[in-house]
Amino acid sequence: MFWSGIGGYFFQSSDHGARNAIYHDLLNFKWPVIYENGRYLNYYFGYWLIPAFITKVLKNLFLVDLWTLGEFVLYTYSVIYVFIIILQIIRRNIITKKNVYIALICLILFSGLDVCGLLIKLILKGEFHFINEIINWWNSNESIFNHIEWWSNRWQYSSNTTQLFWVFNQALPAWLSTLIILNKDNLKQDLYIGVLTLFLAPFPACGLILISIGKMLVNKNNLKKQIVSVISKENIISILFFIFISAFYLGNSRIKIGAEERLFSIIKFHSLELKDYILLFLHLLFEVLLFFPLIRNSKYRIQGYICLTYLLILPFINFRGSYDFQMRSSIPELFFIMLVLIDQLIDLKNYSKKVKKIIGIIFILRMQ
Numbered sequence: 539m540f541w542s543g544i545g546g547y548f549f550q551s552s553d554h555g556a557r558n559a560i561y562h563d564l565l566n567f568k569w570p571v572i573y574e575n576g577r578y579l580n581y582y583f584g585y586w587l588i589p590a591f592i593t594k595v596l597k598n599l600f601l602v603d604l605w606t607l608g609e610f611v612l613y614t615y616s617v618i619y620v621f622i623i624i625l626q627i628i629r630r631n632i633i634t635k636k637n638v639y640i641a642l643i644c645l646i647l648f649s650g651l652d653v654c655g656l657l658i659k660l661i662l663k664g665e666f667h668f669i670n671e672i673i674n675w676w677n678s679n680e681s682i683f684n685h686i687e688w689w690s691n692r693w694q695y696s697s698n699t700t701q702l703f704w705v706f707n708q709a710l711p712a713w714l715s716t717l718i719i720l721n722k723d724n725l726k727q728d729l730y731i732g733v734l735t736l737f738l739a740p741f742p743a744c745g746l747i748l749i750s751i752g753k754m755l756v757n758k759n760n761l762k763k764q765i766v767s768v769i770s771k772e773n774i775i776s777i778l779f780f781i782f783i784s785a786f787y788l789g790n791s792r793i794k795i796g797a798e799e800r801l802f803s804i805i806k807f808h809s810l811e812l813k814d815y816i817l818l819f820l821h822l823l824f825e826v827l828l829f830f831p832l833i834r835n836s837k838y839r840i841q842g843y844i845c846l847t848y849l850l851i852l853p854f855i856n857f858r859g860s861y862d863f864q865m866r867s868s869i870p871e872l873f874f875i876m877l878v879l880i881d882q883l884i885d886l887k888n889y890s891k892k893v894k895k896i897i898g899i900i901f902i903l904r905m906q
Contacts, residue, residue, distance in 0.1 A: 539620060542702045545613025553704045564590040565608045580789050584738035585707035589615040619710045626717040627877065631884050640883050648876040649697030651824035656689035658820060690821040691814070693853045694865050695872060705866065711735055712742035712869040719749050720877070723757060724767035730776040737783050741857075741866035748848050749870050752841030802863070803856045818853060826850055829875055831896045835889065836878050845871040 543550035546558075560583050563571050571579035592615070593608040600607055627641045687700050701709035715735045719728055728750040736743040754764045810818075826849045833842030849871055857863035882889070882897050889897065 539613070539617050539702075542616075542706060544616045544702075544706055545609045547609075547613065551704050557707060561586045561590065561608065561612065562605065565593055565604055578789075580786065582708075582738060582740050582787075584734075585711060586612070616706060616710065619714070623710065623713050623717065626714065626721065627880065630721070630877070631881065637884050641880050644876055644880045644883070645698060647699075648872075648879070649699070650687075650695050651828065652686040652689055652697070655820050655824045656686050659689055659817065662816070690817040692861050693818060693821040694861065695821075695825045695849065695868050696865055698873075698876070701869060708739035708742055708866055709869055711738040712745070713873050715742075715746055716749055716870040716873050717877075719746060719753065720874070723753075725750060725754060725764055725773075726767045726770045727772045728753075729768065729773040730770075730779075733776040733780045733783065736780070739866070739869075740787065741863055742869040744863075745848070745867045745870035748844050749841070749874060752844040755840050755844070756838075801858065803859075805854050805856055821853060822850060832875070832879060832882065835896060836882055838874075838878050838881075841874065842878060845874050 541548050543554055550558075560579070560581055563579055564583060564586050567579075573579075589612040590608065593604065593611045596611070597604055597607060624641065624645065627645065628638055631637050687694050687696055696704070698709070712735065715731050718731055722728075728746075732743050732746045732750070735746060754761070757764055826846055829842075829846055833839060833846060836842060849868055852864040852868055853861075855863055879897075886894055886897060
């Protein structure tokens with residue numbers, strides 16, 4: 539957490555500039571935040587509301603400036619958030635020291651095969667000199683290893699660490715929401731959780747829909763009971779929240795489109811070059827297809843196949859010409875796959891030798 543840049547105690551990625559500005563305005567303006575030109579702060583700023591409120595309450599008790607106190611509160615809040623997520627992961631299995639270590643290692647290191655994809659890309663281009671690149675990595679900000687998650691250019695499925703360093707305000711709520719939904723057998727609160735997540739992280743909230751659908755299909759023997767459970771006071775209340783949040787987001791100029799524009803669109807295949815098709819194939823291979831053996835040998839096959847299918851489709855979808863939707867909507871699915879890997883590593887002794895090898899290979903490859 540300390541190295542993620544949250545709270546400003548360590549190096550911050552470039553995305554923190556905009557996030558710091560949002561948090562700054564929540565701390566220094568009255569709510570709702572309205573600027574001199576009459577415009578208001580319209581963003582998914584839900585993650586910062588609680589630490590901003592706590593900071594406003596405590597500001598007269600400490601002899602420090604508001605921003606310093608606010609960053610400390612934000613950092614403490616995020617640490618508590620991660621701690622709750624870790625507890626939710628651990629409680630899915632019998633709590634032992636070994637199981638805790640497995641969960642922590644996977645949470646920190648789970649990733650795609652970015653290194654493999656990058657190496658193949660550079661070898662195909664004939665531009666790879668290993669020793670020189672390692673030297674550049676140590677001495678230069680221009681090294682190809684600094685942001686290897688972008689190895690496939692326009693396509694990316696971010697590792698847990700990358701999410702924490704760049705989009706912590708979306709990743710942490712999405713992780714916790716995924717765990718809450720999976721830890722309940724019915725759909726009684728799924729819509730409620732999803733709508734609350736929509737306020738904190740709208741794109742990951744879309745990914746949560748597939749998590750709930752998968753859970754419903756797993757319990758298809760009680761399908762009628764599952765559908766009935768949707769009609770709950772929590773979910774009914776969430777409809778009102780959804781209307782309010784949707785109306786709020788509709789005021790954002792970024793989602794206003796012209797007559798010939800589309801909010802969501804399919805990528806333009808005719809504009810892709812041969813190298814783009816190769817990178818797209820490698821992206822799907824290293825970030826999605828290699829998970830199929832893991833899912834096939836798990837007890838979460840139905841949910842897993844739904845998640846993997848979604849991950850196969852996302853690279854072909856644009857949001858206003860960008861690939862943000864792919865990177866952020868995939869967060870719940872990637873987190874679910876990590877949970878499957880954790881469960882299989884914990885229950886490794888109950889699998890055949892062949893399955894153990896598959897799980898072991900995937901574990902080694904994904905922990906980059």
